[in-house]
Amino acid sequence: xxxxxxxLLNGLQLGIFLFLVAAGLTLIFGIMGLINLAHGxxxxxxxxxxxxxxxxxxxxxxxxxxxxxxxxVAGVVIEFVVMRRLYDRxxxxxxxxxxxxxxxxxxxxxxxxxxxxLFLNVPDALKGTFEIIPGIPYPVYRIAIxxxxxxxxxxxxxxxxxxxxxMLIRAGSTNREMVAALGVDIALLYTALFAAGAxxxxxxxxxxxxxxxxxxxMGEQILILTFVVIVIxxxxxxxxxxxxxxxxxxxxxxxRAFVPDLLKLFLPPAEADGIGAGLSSMMVYxxxxxxxxxxxxxxxxxxxxxx
Amino acid sequence: MASRLTFAAMGLGAALAASPxxxxxxxxxxxxxxxxxxxxYLGEDVRDAFILAMDEEGGDKLGGVDVELIVEDDxxxxxxxxxxxxxxxxxxxxxxxxxxxxxxxxxxxxxxxLGAGRFYISPNSAPSIFAGDKCHEDxxxxxxxxxxxxxxxxxxxxxxxxxxAVVMAPNYxxxxxxxxxxxxFFEGEIVDEIYTxxxxxxxxxxIAKIRxxxxxxxxxxxxxxxxxxxxxxxxxxxxxxxIPLIVSAPSLEQRVMEAVGEASLGVxxxxxxxxxxxxxxxxxxxxxxxxxxxxxxxxxxxxxxxTAKLIASALKATGGKVMDDKDGFRSALKAADFxxxxxxxxxxxxxxxxxDWYSIRAQKGDDGKLRLVTTGVIAxxxxxxxxxxxxxx
Numbered sequence: 001x002x003x004x005x006x007x008l009l010n011g012l013q014l015g016i017f018l019f020l021v022a023a024g025l026t027l028i029f030g031i032m033g034l035i036n037l038a039h040g041x042x043x044x045x046x047x048x049x050x051x052x053x054x055x056x057x058x059x060x061x062x063x064x065x066x067x068x069x070x071x072x073v074a075g076v077v078i079e080f081v082v083m084r085r086l087y088d089r090x091x092x093x094x095x096x097x098x099x100x101x102x103x104x105x106x107x108x109x110x111x112x113x114x115x116x117x118l119f120l121n122v123p124d125a126l127k128g129t130f131e132i133i134p135g136i137p138y139p140v141y142r143i144a145i146x147x148x149x150x151x152x153x154x155x156x157x158x159x160x161x162x163x164x165x166x167m168l169i170r171a172g173s174t175n176r177e178m179v180a181a182l183g184v185d186i187a188l189l190y191t192a193l194f195a196a197g198a199x200x201x202x203x204x205x206x207x208x209x210x211x212x213x214x215x216x217x218m219g220e221q222i223l224i225l226t227f228v229v230i231v232i233x234x235x236x237x238x239x240x241x242x243x244x245x246x247x248x249x250x251x252x253x254x255x256r257a258f259v260p261d262l263l264k265l266f267l268p269p270a271e272a273d274g275i276g277a278g279l280s281s282m283m284v285y286x287x288x289x290x291x292x293x294x295x296x297x298x299x300x301x302x303x304x305x306x307x
Numbered sequence: 308m309a310s311r312l313t314f315a316a317m318g319l320g321a322a323l324a325a326s327p328x329x330x331x332x333x334x335x336x337x338x339x340x341x342x343x344x345x346x347x348y349l350g351e352d353v354r355d356a357f358i359l360a361m362d363e364e365g366g367d368k369l370g371g372v373d374v375e376l377i378v379e380d381d382x383x384x385x386x387x388x389x390x391x392x393x394x395x396x397x398x399x400x401x402x403x404x405x406x407x408x409x410x411x412x413x414x415x416x417x418x419x420x421l422g423a424g425r426f427y428i429s430p431n432s433a434p435s436i437f438a439g440d441k442c443h444e445d446x447x448x449x450x451x452x453x454x455x456x457x458x459x460x461x462x463x464x465x466x467x468x469x470x471x472a473v474v475m476a477p478n479y480x481x482x483x484x485x486x487x488x489x490x491x492f493f494e495g496e497i498v499d500e501i502y503t504x505x506x507x508x509x510x511x512x513x514i515a516k517i518r519x520x521x522x523x524x525x526x527x528x529x530x531x532x533x534x535x536x537x538x539x540x541x542x543x544x545x546x547x548x549x550i551p552l553i554v555s556a557p558s559l560e561q562r563v564m565e566a567v568g569e570a571s572l573g574v575x576x577x578x579x580x581x582x583x584x585x586x587x588x589x590x591x592x593x594x595x596x597x598x599x600x601x602x603x604x605x606x607x608x609x610x611x612x613x614t615a616k617l618i619a620s621a622l623k624a625t626g627g628k629v630m631d632d633k634d635g636f637r638s639a640l641k642a643a644d645f646x647x648x649x650x651x652x653x654x655x656x657x658x659x660x661x662x663d664w665y666s667i668r669a670q671k672g673d674d675g676k677l678r679l680v681t682t683g684v685i686a687x688x689x690x691x692x693x694x695x696x697x698x699x700x
Binding site: 003006007010011013014017110114115116117118119121122127128129137139141142208210211212213214215216217218221222253254256257260269273274276277278281 | 343344345347348351478483500501502503504506508509511512513515516518519531532533535536539540543544545562563565566567568569570
């Protein structure tokens with residue numbers, strides 16, 4: 001029973017981490033209508049800058065804070081140079097262009113930092129474990145990620161629901177032309193929005209750094225799950241991104257944790273392991289298929305007027 | 308008139324050009340290796356150490372013979388490797404193909420090379436298919452046979468007195484082979500076999516399973532970034548001191564240790580080579596590598612260097628003849644008359660190495676720096692498990 005609770009906690013943590021990445025992506029996709037495959041590359045830039053600055057200064061906080069403007073600058077540059085020309089294009093053109101960006105950024109990172117994964121470890125303040133549930137020592141750093149995710153969710157809700165900028169974002173996701181006709185500088189809004197999405201991605205990358213290998217291509221690994229999240233949650237909806245990411249995190253974790261063991265009840269061990277591993281990796285995509293059959297626009301589609 | 312003469316001259320020239328002229332030119336060695344992506348540093352080390360060996364003889368020479376090394380990146384894609392191998396064999400007339408790192412590439416390139424009558428010398432990948440009944444007299448593996456990496460971990464676990472283990476590997480052929488290799492020498496109870504996804508980054512679920520299964524130790528084979536992820540996360544879970552990790556060589560080497568830092572302390576690994584092995588060839592190699600490239604060599608570098616030295620010894624024996632004296636070159640290779648940086652080296656009947664395995668741990672030196680230290684010999688003259696299925700003598 002305790003194991004189930006611990007795995008549920010793991011699923012929640014993975015879900016909140018996915019939300020950190022998905023929030024930026026869904027805003028860009030939903031409001032700007034832009035498929036940005038290079039979102040994972042911004043995630044990677046955040047991690048690389050955090051690792052480099054932490055290595056130079058010895059302070060993880062410095063690394064984290066340095067990653068945010070670095071990702072923002074990268075976002076602004078990408079928006080100016082590439083994205084501006086893609087707003088009116090078809091999604092396929094956007095996919096091709098941003099895929100090219102992925103290759104370009106991967107090579108650029110290799111040229112600047114080399115091929116070896118960078119060193120970035122959990123800061124001393126966040127080391128160790130804490131019995132968040134009695135009987136389960138849980139790594140403090142993962143608890144920190146959960147806290148960070150909840151804070152980001154609150155921040156996003158505040159901005160979108162309670163500020164003028166948020167009102168513009170909500171309006172822009174419903175009817176872009178009308179917002180432009182009302183005299184809002186849509187180009188500036190888009191640049192700012194893209195930079196904000198980049199900052200979220202960079203922040204997620206910096207937070208992920210101590211847990212995963214800071215290497216070239218780390219963004220692509222997370223990108224696929226992130227797209228699954230926003231498709232399930234509904235494109236353009238931050239609430240959908242939150243629910244979607246929690247669902248994906250829990251389903252993926254519980255699938256990996258229990259499907260092989262469940263299969264062992266019916267099948268001989270050798271087959272159960274092989275099929276179990278394959279099946280558990282499919283669970284998330286099965287979930288996406290089921291959701292799309294029941295609700296083709298996702299669980300909380302933004303265009304339906306919901307926030 | 309003139310045109311007929313021209314055509315005749317062209318025809319003669321074409322006929323002469325069509326027959327590959329192997330002798331009197333530098334020996335062409337084609338190196339197909341992985342230089343891009345997160346695993347790119349493996350190919351980088353193999354290539355750089357190979358070039359170091361050539362530079363020791365004054366540049367572009369092995370065994371006193373002029374060689375031309377052509378290096379290309381397979382990008383970990385079999386279809387790329389196939390095109391590159393085709394080019395190297397047909398257009399560049401490569402007499403030796405080497406460099407393959409990954410075992411999803413070698414089953415494509417090796418048969419192409421051997422089918423064209425050239426020599427295939429692997430500095431890394433050595434899947435079991437070519438060690439057993441499909442062995443070939445022109446196929447040589449210089450590093451080890453893939454399973455031996457994990458057999459060594461099994462020996463480490465058995466000698467460590469552990470009675471139960473959880474084993475973990477990604478769900479693909481090399482992962483399954485690694486667990487099979489470990490089980491060959493570990494006689495304790497396998498409490499659970501966990502198969503993860505290739506490229507998986509978060510292992511919280513697997514770590515919780517390990518805690519629930521409560522084995523005496525954990526063995527895993529997670530190459531590259533996956534291993535870095537797991538080692539970091541396992542260290543953070545605080546379980547490392549209660550349930551120690553025993554891993555095979557690719558999961559803890561120089562670059563991995565630099566990436567995870569102190570999370571590597573207390574992890575037991577094994578290898579056929581380490582930078583602190585005390586023999587003259589190794590000292591020359593390690594100091595030369597550090598001086599030329601400004602970084603620490605990994606086992607992959609040692610394998611690239613040994614491959615170059617092996618080829619050098621054979622070229623010296625045949626006076627630079629490869630295709631023109633295949634039997635002579637082959638027996639010179641088989642004799643392995645060179646000083647390997649790992650110590651004792653000989654080829655078994657299936658052209659895979661017979662060598663020693665060492666236990667290795669990451670330790671903090673007095674200067675606070677992390678180093679991989681050899682703590683003992685776990686197997687002497689270890690031969691791979693497939694050699695008696697090979698019909699070669």
